[in-house]
Amino acid sequence: MADARRWFGVMLGCLVAALAPAAAQDGEARVVQAPRPEWVVWTEIPTPRESRLAEVEDGVYYLVYDRQIRLLSDTDVTYSRTATKVIGRGGLESAGRLEFSFDPTEEVFSVHAVRIIRDGIALDRLPDLEFTIARREEGLASGLIDGDLTAYAEVPDVRVGDIVEYEISWETTSTLWPGGLARSTSVEMSVPVEFFRHRVLAPLDTPLTWVSNRDDAAPEVRELDGAREYVWSRVDPLIVVGESYVPAHHAEWGYIAYSTMSSWADVADWAVGIFDIDTNLPPSLDNVVAEIERDHADANGRVTAAVRHVQDNVRYVANEVGLGSHVPRSPAEVVRLGYGDCKDKALLLAAMLRRLGVEAYPVLTDISAGKRLPDWVPSPWAFDHAITVIETDVGRRWIDPTDSHQGGVFPDIVQPAYGFGLIVRPGETGLTPIETNAPDNPDLAIEEDFTFLDGGADGVEVRVITTYKGREADAFRWRLDDSSIRALTDTYLNYYTSLYPGIEATALLKIDDDRNANIVRSTESYFLPGEALTADGLVKAFPMRADAVLGTIEEITQANGRVAPVSLGKPRSRLHVIRLKDAGQLLVAGESIEIENDYFRFRSTEAAGQGWLNLEIRFDVLAAELPPEDFTVYAEMHDTIDGNAYLEIDLSPPFFAVDWAWWTQFSPEEQDSLVGAAFVIVFAIFMLIGAIISLRADAQFTGTSVFHPVSASKFVILSLATFGAYAMLWFWKNWRWSKDDVPRPLSPFGRALFSVFFYLPMYGAIRAKATRGRIPGFVAGVLALMYFAWTIVGRLGDRFTDSIAIFYIEVLSFIWVLPLVLMVNAQNRDHPEALAYNSRWTFWTALALILGLMFWALFLYGSAITLWPETFA
Numbered sequence: 001m002a003d004a005r006r007w008f009g010v011m012l013g014c015l016v017a018a019l020a021p022a023a024a025q026d027g028e029a030r031v032v033q034a035p036r037p038e039w040v041v042w043t044e045i046p047t048p049r050e051s052r053l054a055e056v057e058d059g060v061y062y063l064v065y066d067r068q069i070r071l072l073s074d075t076d077v078t079y080s081r082t083a084t085k086v087i088g089r090g091g092l093e094s095a096g097r098l099e100f101s102f103d104p105t106e107e108v109f110s111v112h113a114v115r116i117i118r119d120g121i122a123l124d125r126l127p128d129l130e131f132t133i134a135r136r137e138e139g140l141a142s143g144l145i146d147g148d149l150t151a152y153a154e155v156p157d158v159r160v161g162d163i164v165e166y167e168i169s170w171e172t173t174s175t176l177w178p179g180g181l182a183r184s185t186s187v188e189m190s191v192p193v194e195f196f197r198h199r200v201l202a203p204l205d206t207p208l209t210w211v212s213n214r215d216d217a218a219p220e221v222r223e224l225d226g227a228r229e230y231v232w233s234r235v236d237p238l239i240v241v242g243e244s245y246v247p248a249h250h251a252e253w254g255y256i257a258y259s260t261m262s263s264w265a266d267v268a269d270w271a272v273g274i275f276d277i278d279t280n281l282p283p284s285l286d287n288v289v290a291e292i293e294r295d296h297a298d299a300n301g302r303v304t305a306a307v308r309h310v311q312d313n314v315r316y317v318a319n320e321v322g323l324g325s326h327v328p329r330s331p332a333e334v335v336r337l338g339y340g341d342c343k344d345k346a347l348l349l350a351a352m353l354r355r356l357g358v359e360a361y362p363v364l365t366d367i368s369a370g371k372r373l374p375d376w377v378p379s380p381w382a383f384d385h386a387i388t389v390i391e392t393d394v395g396r397r398w399i400d401p402t403d404s405h406q407g408g409v410f411p412d413i414v415q416p417a418y419g420f421g422l423i424v425r426p427g428e429t430g431l432t433p434i435e436t437n438a439p440d441n442p443d444l445a446i447e448e449d450f451t452f453l454d455g456g457a458d459g460v461e462v463r464v465i466t467t468y469k470g471r472e473a474d475a476f477r478w479r480l481d482d483s484s485i486r487a488l489t490d491t492y493l494n495y496y497t498s499l500y501p502g503i504e505a506t507a508l509l510k511i512d513d514d515r516n517a518n519i520v521r522s523t524e525s526y527f528l529p530g531e532a533l534t535a536d537g538l539v540k541a542f543p544m545r546a547d548a549v550l551g552t553i554e555e556i557t558q559a560n561g562r563v564a565p566v567s568l569g570k571p572r573s574r575l576h577v578i579r580l581k582d583a584g585q586l587l588v589a590g591e592s593i594e595i596e597n598d599y600f601r602f603r604s605t606e607a608a609g610q611g612w613l614n615l616e617i618r619f620d621v622l623a624a625e626l627p628p629e630d631f632t633v634y635a636e637m638h639d640t641i642d643g644n645a646y647l648e649i650d651l652s653p654p655f656f657a658v659d660w661a662w663w664t665q666f667s668p669e670e671q672d673s674l675v676g677a678a679f680v681i682v683f684a685i686f687m688l689i690g691a692i693i694s695l696r697a698d699a700q701f702t703g704t705s706v707f708h709p710v711s712a713s714k715f716v717i718l719s720l721a722t723f724g725a726y727a728m729l730w731f732w733k734n735w736r737w738s739k740d741d742v743p744r745p746l747s748p749f750g751r752a753l754f755s756v757f758f759y760l761p762m763y764g765a766i767r768a769k770a771t772r773g774r775i776p777g778f779v780a781g782v783l784a785l786m787y788f789a790w791t792i793v794g795r796l797g798d799r800f801t802d803s804i805a806i807f808y809i810e811v812l813s814f815i816w817v818l819p820l821v822l823m824v825n826a827q828n829r830d831h832p833e834a835l836a837y838n839s840r841w842t843f844w845t846a847l848a849l850i851l852g853l854m855f856w857a858l859f860l861y862g863s864a865i866t867l868w869p870e871t872f873a
Contacts, residue, residue, distance in 0.1 A: 031131040031151050032110040036167055037079060039201060039225075040068050045083050045117070045163065046235075052192035055239060059091025060084040061192060063163065068199040070227075071181045071206065071260070075173045083117075083165040086158065096158035098129075100151045102170055109151060112167035116158065129153045176326055177270070179206070182379030184257035187217055187232060188240045197233040198256065204228055210258035211377050217256050232256055245556055247567040247625045248368035249419065259379035267364075267378045268428035274327045275343075275362050275424045279351050282332040289355050302356050303390065303410040310349045311404045315339045326380060328362070343386040345401035350388050359391040363398070363421040365434065370419030371624075373431055387416060389423055389432075398434050405477030407518030414471045414518070417570050417624070438571030438622055443472040445575040446548040455584025455611075456533050456651065462496070462503065462526035471570065473520045477513070480520075485509050492524055499543050502532025539651045546576035546645035549619040553600075555638055562628035568599065568621050576645070578615040583651055587613040593644060599623045599630070600637045604644045617645055705834035706769055706827040708733040714839050715821050719814040721852025727814035730821065731755045731762065738765045756791045759784040759817075766823055773826030775819055787816035 048061050064083035069076060086095045102109040114126040131153045158164060174180065185198050202208055204223065208230055212218075219230040240253050261267055281289065292305045314334060318341035328347045334340040340348065346362040353360035364383040366373060376382050390397045392411060400416045408414065417436040422428065444466070451461040468476045479488075489509045496503050503526050510523040533539050552574055556566065580587065589608035595601070601620040606613070619641065626634050666674065708730065718726040732752035739746050751758045763780045775783075790813035828835050 030133065032108060033126065034110045034112060036112045037070070037077060037169065039070055040079050041199065043195065043197070045165070046194045048085055048087075048194065049192070049236065052194075052236070053087065055192050056087055057191050058094055059086060059088030060095050061087050061194070062189075063194045064165070065193050065195070066197045066199075067185065068197075068201075069181070069183065070201040071179070071203065073203070074178045075171060076181055077169055077171045079112075079167070079169045081165070081167045083163055085163045086160050089160060092158055092160065095162070095164040096155045098131075098151075098153045098155060098166060100168060101148045102151070103172075104149050106172055106174055108171045110169045110171070112169065114155060114166045115164075116155070117163040117165065118159070118161070125155050125157075128156055176274075177380060180260050180379075181206075181208075182257075182259035182261070182377065182381045184255055184377075185232075186253045186255050187212070187214065187234060188238045188254040190240060190242055190253070192239060193234075193237055195233075195235055196237050197231065199232075200230040200258065201227045202230070202260070206260050207262075208258045208260060209262045209377050210256060211375060212254065212256045213251050213375070214254035217254060219256075230258070243558075243562065243564045245554060245567050246564045247371070249370065249372035250565055250625075251372070252564050257377045259377040261378045263429070264378045264422055264431055265429040267380060267382070268422055268424065270380055271362075271364060271422065271424045272426055272428075275347055276330070277347070277350055277361060277425065278354065279330055279347070280332075281351060281355055282335050285331060285335050285352065286355075289352055293356065299356075299358065300410045303353065303358055304408075304413070306349065306352045306356060307399055307401070307406070307410065307413065310345055310352065310401045311406060314345055314348065314401075316341065316345075316402055318342070328386075342402050346386040346388045349399065349401045353388075353390060361389055361391075362424045363387045363389045363432075363434075364424060365416075365418040365421035367418060370421065370434065373420040373422075383422070385418070387418070387421065389421070396432070403474065405481060406474045407477070407513075407515040407520075408470075409516050412518070414474055436570070438620065439470055439573045441469065442467075442548075442573040442575035442618065443469045444548050444572070445469075445577070446546075447577045447579070449579045450581065452580070452582045452584060452611075452651075453530075455582065456539065457530050459530045460528040460533060462500075462524075462528060464492075464524040464526075466522045466524075468520040468522075470518055471572070473513075473518045476520050476522075477515075480511065485511070489524075493526070496526060499545060500528050500532070500538065501536060503528045533651075541648040542651045544578045544580075544615055544647045544649065546578065546615070546617045548574040548576035549617050549641055549645045552619055552621065552641070553634065553638055555642075556631075556634070558631065558635075562631035565628055566626040566631065566634050568623055568625055571621055571624065573618070573620045575616070575618045577617075578613075580613040581611070583611045583613070585651070585653060586610050587649070589613065590647075593640070595637070595640060597633055599626050599633060602637065602640055613649070615647070705737075705831045707737050707766060707824045709825045709828040709831070709835040709838055710821065711835070711839035712818060712821055712825070714841070714845070715818065716814075718845065718848060718852075720811070721849045721856070723811050723852070723855070724814050726848075727817050728752050728755060730817065731758075734762065734766075734824065755817075756788045759787050759820075763820060763823075766820060766827075770823065770827055772829070773823055775823055779819075783816050783819055787813060790816065 043064065043066065045063050048063060053061070062082070062084050064081060066079075066081040068079040070079075084091070084095050086092060098114070100109060111126065111129075111131075113124075114129055116123040116125055131151045134150050134152065135148070155164060181200075181202070183200075187196065187198075189196075200208065201224070204227065207228065210219065210230070217232065219232050221231075222229050238254070242252050246252055261270075288309060289306075292302050292309075296302045296305055315338065317337075317339035326343070328343040329337075329340055331348045331351050334344045334348050343362065350360040350362050363386065365385050365387055366383050367385045369376075373382060385402075387398055387400045387402075390399060390410075394411065397411045397413070398415045398418075398421070399413065403416075406413055415436050416434065418434045420431040421434050422431055447465045447467075449461075449463045451463075453459050453461065483491075485508055489505055492509065493503070493505045505525065506527050507525040512521045512523075514520075552572075553568065587608040587610075589606040592606060593602065593604040595603075599622055601622060602618070604615075604617045606615050608614070710730065715726065715730065729752070732748050735746065735748035735751045735758075739748060751761075755762070760780065763775070763784070767774055767780075825835060
């Protein structure tokens, strides 16, 4: 069976390909020159469209792309005709070079015509061609041998403007599926094609089952000379431009696929015939099974041991020459050779498990396009891989025997994400989903600790712990097996040097592998000297890069609206934690972010304080793909990661550097007292400044205003903002205004400070000048009593109780002064300019309001902590 590993190492395989002539390797293999088959339908070459020339790539315009297939009882013949017009220098190589592959064990390759059409004249080039046949094992570097041959020739005298046309065919006689046929082809292209046709002639008793992803792809069907003809044709088919990061199972271009099998049950019956699941084991493998039974009493331990034996002890080699492409080798042959391909190892594991009493079967699947299988036509060629399924009491478990370095104890071994598979067992009627779930916890977690010695002056110690779990642990074991500890240490050091020039590794990479738990942990140790920290501005732009998250989804530049879904890869979870310690200055945390939708979950939290900062970023990919209509969600998530997973912070000492170490020598009670004293001092200074400014303002209205008018709204707002101090300022200014009218000397400041005892005298002074809006005497008495009671209760209560309500009583006592404020304002109706001037909001009053709101916010927060400590814990 063609395994997906064949696609890896193609370039390296080309370098080591054996290019010896086929006669030396394959005896009679050769290129046959023969006339065109009589059943082929001919079509004239169309004229190129001028409107399409701007869309031509690589210098060639495809004028005819014609495939015609005839199926007989035991053979099929595939005829191919291609005509291309060379419209630029870049097309000379591709149009003038012929290169065709064929399987010499099953196919006869024929060339019918090679010609150049120049100025309307056809020039026959076939007599001048010399084909070289070579065997190029392009997958050899990946352990894959297919035995195909390549026929190669250069067409002489090709010029720009020529039309190069060739006709070839393959006659296939299959011993694996005699009389069977399954093919697929695109009906849309990414470059201009003037005429496209795909024609099939099948016996009347062998109908085709066909599918397409386009609604207009139905073939023209008719009976012709004892056969049924199917024709798909297009003139100037739609040009479709491919997009990046498209799921492998999604077909961007319209296609047709057909098969002579009508159901997956037919395929299962065919596969059962070539997979002997109850085969006998060779004696050496019987001994291995007996040893597993002896060493493991429980079934899960036995399954785990069998899986690891096949994965780790049988190397991967795919010799797919002839029947080897689909027919598995027996376990005895695999054990003798010590190697096998995917189907060989899948059958071997199933046989071992069945010998251990575990129900297991081989499974046919497709590594890249497995999710597409339910929409594909049933055929043996629908698959490129084989795995093993194990039936358990808790459901099916899927194992890929070609994997190695896998950890975990069955059933907790990471399952492959291949979409769908066909279980090879009698009676199987359809495909089965191969389900995988997103990890509950991060499968890759990186923790970086930066410890600044003496604030960085003596350097920075860096410790990096990376934890790999599940699929990530399996992949990291591969990497460990492929590289030395020294090479990995140097690789990681080079990375950190790119971020922090001058950093040094202080130890080799340390690895801790718990294979049964499937957890691998690596530890890196570095030191960044102090002089390196201050060099090149590193301290001013110290990078924090969350590489566990960065690059998890790639940037996609999309000029037009997205058409295809976006591949997100396998569901996975990433965590990156960065900790800075003893950095020597106050660090400020950034904003926390949390985003979740159907495809992603992103969370970034940051905390900081004096000399420390913790950054934690977690990113989960919840789905395997994202539909095109949600492409903006993808783009926004990429921008979110890009903007939050790489940060640079300034660690240089601030201009006004403050060492807060002295503060810790005080007890919490002493710290509260110091803060309170500082508050009183700042407030007193502020009130003094306000008083001086007020005195200067009052001088403008000497002899005009009656007392000190101010709007009620400004009085209330500033009294609240200053915790009642503005009411005392109001008393002070009014006693200053009236001191000349009192026969004996008085102290405005003293009367304002003890305003609770001078409320009624203030009322009397205002009433003596009042011509309107007088408050009755008994009302004034009640107001004075309430003002006295609220103030005294508040001040005394604050000494004997911690009740927050007492504080509010004291602060709100100014409300009993408000009637006197209104009484003063009533006397100044004839002096509106004084009332308007004093009611203005100046810079200083606005500053008082802002400071007051800040203090209120702190007070309310402290009150909430006191009242609901559990909520704020």
